[in-house]
Amino acid sequence: MTGRVTKPGRALRRLLAPLAAHAILIAATAVMLLPLAWMVSTSLKQSGIGLSRGIEWLPWRDAWTNGKETVDVMVLGARVAPGDGGEAVEVGIKSLASRRRFTTVYVPEGAFEAEIEAWRIRPLTGEDETAEARWAPFASVRRRVAPEWGNYREALEKMRFWVCLANTLAITFLGTAGTILSCSLVAYGFARFRFPGNNVLFLVLLSSMMLPSVVTMIPVYLLFRELHWIDTLLPLFSRRGSRSTRLPCSCSASTT
Amino acid sequence: MSKKRVREAASGYLFIAPWVAGFTLFTLGPMAASAILSFCRYDPSAVHGTLEWVGLANYARMFTGDPLFWKSLSVTLRYSLISIPLQLSGGLALALLLNRHVRGIALYRTAFYLPMVLGGVAISLLWLWLFSPSQGLINIGLAKIFDFLGQDSACAHLLAWPLQAVFGKADADSLLPGWISSERGALNSLILMSCWTLGGSMIVNLAGLQAIPKTYYEAAEIDGAGRWTRFWRITIPLLSPTIFFNLVMGVIGSFQVFTQGLIMTAGGPNNSTCFYVLNTYRNAFEFFRMGYASALAWFLFVIILSLTLLVVRSSSLWVFYEAQRR
Numbered sequence: 001m002t003g004r005v006t007k008p009g010r011a012l013r014r015l016l017a018p019l020a021a022h023a024i025l026i027a028a029t030a031v032m033l034l035p036l037a038w039m040v041s042t043s044l045k046q047s048g049i050g051l052s053r054g055i056e057w058l059p060w061r062d063a064w065t066n067g068k069e070t071v072d073v074m075v076l077g078a079r080v081a082p083g084d085g086g087e088a089v090e091v092g093i094k095s096l097a098s099r100r101r102f103t104t105v106y107v108p109e110g111a112f113e114a115e116i117e118a119w120r121i122r123p124l125t126g127e128d129e130t131a132e133a134r135w136a137p138f139a140s141v142r143r144r145v146a147p148e149w150g151n152y153r154e155a156l157e158k159m160r161f162w163v164c165l166a167n168t169l170a171i172t173f174l175g176t177a178g179t180i181l182s183c184s185l186v187a188y189g190f191a192r193f194r195f196p197g198n199n200v201l202f203l204v205l206l207s208s209m210m211l212p213s214v215v216t217m218i219p220v221y222l223l224f225r226e227l228h229w230i231d232t233l234l235p236l237f238s239r240r241g242s243r244s245t246r247l248p249c250s251c252s253a254s255t256t
Numbered sequence: 257m258s259k260k261r262v263r264e265a266a267s268g269y270l271f272i273a274p275w276v277a278g279f280t281l282f283t284l285g286p287m288a289a290s291a292i293l294s295f296c297r298y299d300p301s302a303v304h305g306t307l308e309w310v311g312l313a314n315y316a317r318m319f320t321g322d323p324l325f326w327k328s329l330s331v332t333l334r335y336s337l338i339s340i341p342l343q344l345s346g347g348l349a350l351a352l353l354l355n356r357h358v359r360g361i362a363l364y365r366t367a368f369y370l371p372m373v374l375g376g377v378a379i380s381l382l383w384l385w386l387f388s389p390s391q392g393l394i395n396i397g398l399a400k401i402f403d404f405l406g407q408d409s410a411c412a413h414l415l416a417w418p419l420q421a422v423f424g425k426a427d428a429d430s431l432l433p434g435w436i437s438s439e440r441g442a443l444n445s446l447i448l449m450s451c452w453t454l455g456g457s458m459i460v461n462l463a464g465l466q467a468i469p470k471t472y473y474e475a476a477e478i479d480g481a482g483r484w485t486r487f488w489r490i491t492i493p494l495l496s497p498t499i500f501f502n503l504v505m506g507v508i509g510s511f512q513v514f515t516q517g518l519i520m521t522a523g524g525p526n527n528s529t530c531f532y533v534l535n536t537y538r539n540a541f542e543f544f545r546m547g548y549a550s551a552l553a554w555f556l557f558v559i560i561l562s563l564t565l566l567v568v569r570s571s572s573l574w575v576f577y578e579a580q581r582r
Contacts, residue, residue: 021358028353029367035452036370038393039382055396182274189271193264205275208283210564212512214533214553218540219289220282222300 044147061146294551301544314551325552327527328535331443335531336510339447343506344499347457352491354458355465365462369455376515383449384520387435389426395433402431423448436521439528446516446529457502464498465491493576500575504567511560532556 037057044059063072155161190202224230269276294315297308318325354365371379386393398419405412416431423445424438435445472490481489492499514533517523523530523538536556540549 018358021356025353025358025364028350029364032371032452033367035382035386035393038386042385055393055400182278186272186275189268193268193271194261195265195268198268201272201276205279208279210508210561211283211287212508212533212553212556212560214512214536215290215550215557216283216286217537218293218546218550218553219286221541222289222546223286225300 043151044149045151046148058145059147061144061148063144290550290553293547294554296547298546299544300546310547314548315555317548318551318555324527324530324535328530328532331528331530332511332513332532335443335447335513336507338444339450339510340503340506342447342451343454343457343510344502346451346454347461347502348495348499350454350458351461351465355462365459368458371453372455377519379449379453380516380519383452384436387437387445387449387520389432389434389437392435394435395426398432407431436529437525439525442521442525442528446513446520449516457506460502461495461498464495468494496575497577500567500571504564507563507567508560511556511563 041057041059045056046059046061061072190198190205221230295309295311297306297310297313299306350368354361354368374382385391389395402412402416405415412431416433419433420431420441422441423433423435424441426432426434426438434441436442468491472494473486476486476490512533513531514537517529517531517534518537521529523534532552533556536549536552539545539552
């Protein structure tokens with residue numbers, strides 16, 4: 001009998017191995033997805049804020065309230081100003097509706113450093129009653145998560161989204177249809193028929209894929225200019241159908 | 257030739273006619289035209305679109321009269337020399353990581369492939385934000401880490417030093433890397449960015465890995481082969497056609513790198529990311545030196561063709577095809 005099967009620690013290893021695999025995979029996935037998540041997060045933020053407030057993954061929005069009215073604001077900055085009872089912090093805010101800028105003063109009690117992170121005000125949460133009480137006499141800036149869905153509406157309107165989408169769809173459908181049609185025809189031709197020069201032509205086809213597009217870019221541009229095809233969609237349909245990298249795949253598929 | 261053979265040949269030609277037509281019109285014709293143009297001076301923006309035969313002057317100018325040609329060539333070579341091995345090894349490592357049976361593996365694979373569905377322009381714009389020295393996610397995150405460690409602590413400097421050695425400095429007295437805004441770091445940042453789209457070569461490698469029969473590993477294990485031996489004696493040889501494919505595509509692709517240079521850095525700072533194709537594009541469509549740009553394009557074709565041939569020729573030494581066992 002070999003000692004392998006009864007080796008102590010083997011059961012433990014069998015238990016830990018998938019856990020370690022998951023840990024590595026999750027860490028690597030996080031790194032890969034972080035930029036994408038950041039893009040989504042930024043797309044839901046108020047414009048103009050960007051990263052001026054540091055890294056915020058959720059679309060926080062500040063609202064100034066004095067107990068009677070509540071206004072959506074953007075916090076511009078804060079500075080320490082000498083106040084009556086020691087140091088106070090003057091915070092500049094901008095109303096998002098009226099674009100009016102105004103300042104509001106916070107008189108902190110106790111350790112103020114913890115309340116201020118760089119020049120940014122720490123959010124006042126509803127649960128933190130003491131903090132609210134401390135700041136309430138003057139005014140308070142409350143933070144809440146409010147995705148700016150309007151960004152998407154704005155993008156749709158500003159970039160003529162539907163026109164662009166129609167163009168892309170037209171190119172995709174016609175181009176793919178052309179590719180499938182011509183590639184299967186040509187692949188069938190190369191695979192099933194013998195004709196003089198079929199090997200040479202097939203080699204030419206393969207080597208043409210190696211050709212950098214810059215080589216033909218200039219004459220093709222000049223050609224389309226002569227045809228008055230510049231600023232039209234015509235070149236995109238004709239080129240995708242005629243010169244495709246999918247060809248060898250369908251060729252080999254039909255030969256085997 | 258018998259009547260049947262003639263009919264067969266005619267059908268064959270008919271079937272490949274779409275490719276012949278497209279190839280002649282959009283590849284062969286333009287190839288010939290660009291070959292001729294490379295011996296000419298041609299400025300289509302001029303009023304009378306002058307086309308003038310200048311012989312080998314364009315090629316002579318490339319090698320003797322244009323420092324940007326040498327600069328762009330060295331930038332592209334550096335990019336390729338670093339990014340191709342990174343792509344190959346990274347793609348293989350990812351594929352090995354994802355080629356196991358754990359719960360939810362399909363989700364992980366999707367996550368790694370997801371960046372591939374974004375287009376080159378979208379990826380460039382996204383990383384443009386991420387790389388911003390003062391406003392970018394990466395540098396703000398790093399700044400937090402440095403704050404945590406203490407700006408003057410040895411730890412912070414130890415972390416900052418290698419980063420700044422590779423990715424440049426944001427400011428003279430800053431610990432943060434400058435990424436694409438520094439001359440030293442711009443190219444390396446673009447190489448780092450290219451690793452984000454490893455999903456493409458990962459998928460190909462993964463398909464290759466899954467085509468390797470399990471029995472080989474079982475047989476080797478019975479013979480007492482360890483993990484390392486199994487990797488080098490089974491995985492690598494049987495995956496070599498896939499690696500070969502990735503290498504060829506990597507050479508062809510990385511020598512034509514263009515979008516990042518145009519959108520993210522505009523070739524700068526100080527031409528440190530002025531890729532060869534970007535330089536060609538600018539000569540053609542910004543300075544309207546169509547003849548000179550054609551000469552540049554042909555030189556690139558010669559480089560890519562010879563490198564590809566070199567790889568293909570060398571393949572008999574290191575690529576192992578199971579079907580043709582010797």
